Amino acid sequence: MSQVKIRLKQHSQSAMELENDTLKIIIDRPVEKGGGGEGLTGGQYLLAGIAGCYCSTLFAAAQARDIEIKGLTIDVSATMTDDLPKRFSQVNLGVSYDFCSDENMLNKLLTIAEKACLSVNTVKTGLTFNVAAASSS
Secondary structure (H helix, E strand, O other), X not given: OOOOOOOEEEOOOOOEEEEOOOOEEEEOOOHHHOXXXXXXXXXXXXXXXXXXXXXXXXXXXHHHOOOOEEOOXXXXXXXXXXXXXXXXXXXXXXXXXXXXXXXXXXXXXXXXXXXXXXXXXXXXXXXXXXXXXXXXX
């Protein structure tokens, strides 16, 4: 079984810092919630991680089939519960693009990416997940 490990170190009274060889990422709370507002919240990074993982899996599926996608944009929205503990109860990815060399295969690629994405597979238990595609051209 393989593992993925990262380390975060305290950056300030309300923020953590993830550092690798090429970049630093700050995770913080908004000022209105007692944070310094120095970075995205953990929930926003969770959503970015889901969308980023989904996209890299989509690109891999397209490349394996010699399909080119250009101008890919992902709009992520999430519904938070009103009750405690707070959590996302639904995540939606809106997929748009400028060009796809095989538009007939796009929906199949979206499904392949959803089924093969590590992050999506991790969070799907207990939440609703939707993907919708639309051409931005």
